[in-house]
Amino acid sequence: MLDALRNAIAEAPTTAALDVAARGLWAALAAGMLDEDRAGQLAEALEARRVMLRTPSQARTGRTPVSASRTVTLFAKARQSMxxxxxxxxxxxRRLAASGxxxxxxxxxxxxxxxxxxxIVADEVKAHGVCTRSYEEIAARAGTCRSSARNAxxxxxxxxxITVQTRPRPGRKxxxxxxxxxxxEWLAWLRIGMRDRSRQIGGKKQAATDTSLDSSPERQDIQAHTSLTLRRARSSESGLGPGKVEEGIRA
Known part of the structure; x- marks a missing residue:
């Protein structure tokens, strides 16, 4: 009887089990199965076990319990995206970060x-005025993880x-x-389109020269007159008369 009560007290998982062992202890003492000395020893062991069960596990083992280090939530934990x-x-x-x-x-x-x-946030703000993308969407578009999006x-x-407005929904995600x-400063940067300003340093942008061919009659007359003038100048230097130049042109 003594060993059975001692084992029941030492292995009791809860205080309710200790209450059952205590009732058995005092019943055995009243029936004369235990003397007062042994009953007192068992009672001390019972109270020591009760104090141990009521002490948090962190104080007994020196480690933080797993349940205390996690936030209680009704929803499943977010999966790590790869x-x-x-x-x-x-x-x-890297390309998005270097785009300015x-x-x-x-x-x-x-x-x-x-x-x-x-x-990604700047693009959303520029297109819609605000960004309502979740951390997962921002991370997927930027090629990063959810923690980087949250830290940013x-x-x-x-x-x-920026300002962040939360939108809680009780009982739901x-x-x-x-x-x-x-x-x-950031808004002004977004208004100019996030262009590379180094291209604008050093002067104004000049329009390219128009080198396309013009087939209009006026353009053809000007080209023919210019060609005739140049040939007359060359013929005068070589000793040919104007008539021979015009004859050569007609030929």
């Missing part, structure tokens, strides 16, 4: 992946370049955030 062609994704990311999505003094605050994501939005908001550009 690009079908990593090399092409990297090329697209924002002024250089602002772009210096972001990484290459973040600049590629902000280029957060850093731009911290620098007060939230709608994508509404991102608006509020930086005057």
């Amino acid at each position: 690009p079908p062609d990593r090399r092409k994704s990297i090329e697209r990311r 999505p924002m002024p250089p003094q602002l772009a210096a605050h972001f990484t290459t992946a973040e600049l590629a994501c902000l280029r 939005i957060r850093r731009a908001a911290a620098l007060r370049l 939230h709608l994508p955030n509404v991102v608006s550009v509020v930086s005057k």
Whole structure:
């Protein structure tokens, strides 16, 4: 009886199981199956086990429980997206970042992946006034991961370049955030079309010379008169008369 009660107390998984063991302990003491000394030892072991079960697992083991480190949610965890062609994704990311999505003094605050994501945001703002794309859509178009898209939005908001409006829906998945550009420098950059300004340095753009052939009658008369004048000048230098020049032209 003593060993059975000792094992029940040591292996009790919950406080409810300890309550059952405590009732058995006091019943055995009342029936005379245990003396007071052994009953006192079992009672001390029972209370020590009760304190251990009530103590959080982090205090007992020194480790953070898995449930405490995760956010409780009703929805499935977002799957990690993998690009079908990593090399092409990297090329697209670098190309978008190098296209100049924002002024250089602002772009210096972001990484290459973040600049590629902000280029997608800038295109949406330029076309629709705001960006309502989700982090997954921005990341897929920019050739980056979801974390890079989220970090780009957060850093731009911290620098007060954009405003982010959340759209929560209780009991359902939230709608994508509404991102608006509020930086005057960035808005001016978007208005000029994000062109490479290095092409505009050094002077005005000149129109190309028109080298197309003109078949109008006036153009043909001018060409014939010019040709006749040149031949008369050459014939005078070589000793030929005007009549011979006209005869040669008619021939």
